[in-house]
Amino acid sequence: MFQKIITSQLNPPRFLLLIFLVFITVGTMLLKLPFATTDGITIIDAFFTATSALTVTGLIVVDTGTAFTLFGQVVIILLIQIGGLGIMTFAVFIFLMSGRKLGFKEHVLITQSLNQNSVGGIILLARKILLFSLAVEFITFILLCVFWIPVFGWKNGVYASFFHAVSAFNNAGFSIWSDSLSSFIDHSFIMVIITTSFIVGGVGFTVIFDIWKKKRFKDFSLHTKLMLVGTLLINLIAFCFVFLLEYYNLDTLGGLSIIDKIKAAYFQAVTPRTAGFNTVDIGALNHSTLFFMIILMFIGAGSASTGGGIKLTTFFAIMFSVLSFVKKKEDIEVFRRSISDRTVVRSLAITVIGFSFILVGIFILDITEDAPFLKIVFEAVSAFGTVGLSMGLTGELTWVGKLIIPMIMIIGKVGPLTLAFALANQPKVRVRYAKEDILTG
C-alpha cells in the first residue's frame, strides 16, 4: 500500500501531509481506547492530544499524568518520538527494517521532506538521525535517573526520566506533572540537562552532523555558522529581556533569590523557541514579556530540527535581505558568503504564508473564544511554533478552538511552505509578460 501511494500522482508535500494525517488518525483512535484513559476522553480531546504529541507541541486539553493510563502515556511518547524524528526519517527507518530498496521517487520524496539538497546518502542520513536521537535521549535519560530515582524511587524515577528525556530532546513540552517542571525551578542540574537536551534537538540534525564532521568553526557551512551564532545570540537577548522584565514581578521571578532569578529567566528564555516546558506560571508574566515570547515562538527553532516556527535561518535571511536593501548593497552578505535571492523569496513565502495562517486562526478564535486578545494570540503562535506554552486558554477552548489549534500545529510542524505546495496546483506552460514597475510604500 505504501508503495502504491508513493508511485501514485501524489507530490512530496501532499504525501507528507497525508502521512501526517494518517498518524494523527491512528493516534486519536489509540487514545480513544477504553484502557488508554482513566476516565474516558471525548474524540475531539483525543484528536487534540494526538496532534499535539505528533507535532511535538505540548499544548494539552487534559492532564497527561492523571487523565491517561500508562498505555495512553506510551502512545503519547511514541507519537512524540515519531514526530520528533520527522515523519519521513521514520518512513525511511520502516523501509530499512523491511529490507527493501528505495526507488528514485522515494528518494525525492524523502530528500524534499528532510529539507536536503542531495539525493545521495539519504538512507545513511536517516540512520544517523535515528542513532543520534536515541543516543542523546539515552544520555538525557541516564542523567535524569541519577537525580530522580533517589526522589521518586526506582519504578517512578525511571519512568519519569524516560518520559521527560524523550519529551525534552524532541522539544515536545509534554510532562507527566500538571505543573510541568515548576517543582525543579531551583534545581540547576535538572535545568541544565533538560535545556541542553532540547537545545541540541532544536538546532537541527544538519548542524550537529556538520559540527561532528568538520570540527572547526571556519570550516562549517554557512547554515551551521548562522544557526550556532544565531541560537547563542537570540538566547542571550531573550535571557536579558525575561530577566529584566520579570525582575520585580512577584508572581514569577520577583520572590526568588538573584541566583534562582537567573536560573528561571534562563529557562524561560530558551524554552519559547519550541521546547515548551515551563517553570513559572505563563499567565502571570508581564504583557511585555508575553509579547516578546510571541515573537520568539513565531521564529522558532532550526531547520530540519525537532522544532517548529518559521525557523531561525528564515528569520535571519529576511533580516539580512532588508539590511542589505537599506544599505543599498548589491549582495546579501553573511560570514563572507552571500545569500541568493531565491533563498530570500523562499523565506518571504514561508513567513507570509505562516503569518497568514496564524492571522486567520486568530480571527476565527476571536469569534469563537471568549478570551482576551493576548491570550488568543499567544495560544495561536504557540501552536504554530509547536511550542506548547499557554496562558491558560487551552483548557477553556470551545470545540471550534480545539479544531483550529491542532490545525495550526500541523501547519507549524509540516511547514507553511510545504503545506502551500501541497495545496497548490502544478504549474502549466505559460507565456511570459513584460516587466512593469509599481509604486510601493
Place this chain on the structure above:
Amino acid sequence: MFQKIITSQLNPPRFLLLIFLVFITVGTMLLKLPFATTDGITIIDAFFTATSALTVTGLIVVDTGTAFTLFGQVVIILLIQIGGLGIMTFAVFIFLMSGRKLGFKEHVLITQSLNQNSVGGIILLARKILLFSLAVEFITFILLCVFWIPVFGWKNGVYASFFHAVSAFNNAGFSIWSDSLSSFIDHSFIMVIITTSFIVGGVGFTVIFDIWKKKRFKDFSLHTKLMLVGTLLINLIAFCFVFLLEYYNLDTLGGLSIIDKIKAAYFQAVTPRTAGFNTVDIGALNHSTLFFMIILMFIGAGSASTGGGIKLTTFFAIMFSVLSFVKKKEDIEVFRRSISDRTVVRSLAITVIGFSFILVGIFILDITEDAPFLKIVFEAVSAFGTVGLSMGLTGELTWVGKLIIPMIMIIGKVGPLTLAFALANQPKVRVRYAKEDILTG
C-alpha cells in the same frame, strides 16, 4: 537657509525627515500659544496634536472642538493641509511662489520624496497636485455646505464644512465634534460626500492623473489598475466582514435598520485604511472586527496619496510574489505584466521595517501603559497607518505613550523605508562574496 540645507551633505530621506521635524516643532509652538487653546495645553499634548495633524493621523489627546480656539483649529487644519499635500509638494509650491528655479539636487530630493521615477515635469506635477487637492476640497466643501448650513446656520455651517472638507480629503480624521461623525450615521448624503472625498484622496495622485490622461482601463499603468481593482476589492471584502461580524452587536450595528446597518458598515469598512472618521463606537466593536481592522490599517492606502500604512500595492506585490513562488512560476504576473524582483525586495523591506517599528512600539507600550493588549496593538497600528481610529487608549496615554505614538505616526507618514534610508549609512565599495544557500523553513 533652505538652499543651504539642500546643498549640504543631507541625502533626500534625511532632508525629508528633517523638514518634517521642523514643521512639527513649529506646529507645537503655535498650538502652545496662549490664544490657541481655551484652557491651556501641556507641551507634550501640543506636540502630540501637531504630529497627529501633520501626519494626517487624527488621534487626539484633547478634544479638537472644545480645547482649541478658532486660531488653534486653523493651525491644525493648516498642518493637515501641508501634511496631506505632502511636505515636498508643499516645498515645491514655496519655491514656485518665491520665483526661483529648481537645481538638479532639489529635483532629485523632490522626485524621491514624491515617489516618482522621472525628474522631468516635477514642478508641473506639484502644481497639478495642489490644484487637484484644492478642487476636490472645494467641491466637498460646497456639498457639505448644502446640508450643514441649514442645520448649523451660516457661520457654523460654513466653518464645519470647511474643516471637514479639508480633513476628509486629506484623510486626517480630525473632527470639530467629539463624537466624530456619529450623529450622521444615517445621513446618506453626508456619508457619500465624506467617503468619496477620502477615497479619492487615499487612492493616490498618480492614479488620479493616470485616469485623467488615459481614460480607458486597458491603457492605464499597472499601478493604476492594481490600485483601482485592489481598492474596490478590499473595500468590498471589508464591508462584508464588518456587516456580518457586527450584525448582532447591539452596541454598534445591532440596533439599526437593515439599510442603516449597510450604511454604517460601509462607512466603517472604508475608513480603517487611513481616513479615521468613525460613526460607531470603536471600543464597542467585536474583537474579530477590531482584529480585521488592524490588518486593514496596517495595509493602508495608496502610494503617493494622503494616507499611510505599508500601502496597498506593497501588500499586493508581496502577495503576488508568494503566490508565484508557491505555484512555481518564474515570473510574478499581474494584469499581463510581470513585477520585478527589485519591487518585491523593496516591498519586503517596507513591510519588515514597518512591522519591526510597530513591534518595538507595542513592546514599549506594553510596559508603560496599563491597558489590554488589543487596545495597545490597535492604537499602535492606527498610528502607523495614520488612521486615527482608537479603542479609547489615546486619552489614557502616559507621557511615554504620548511620545511613542507620535513617533509611530511619523514613521507611518514618512514611510518606513525612507526612514530606514535616512538612518542608514552610505554604502562603501566592497568585495563580493561567493553565494551559499542556507536552509529555511
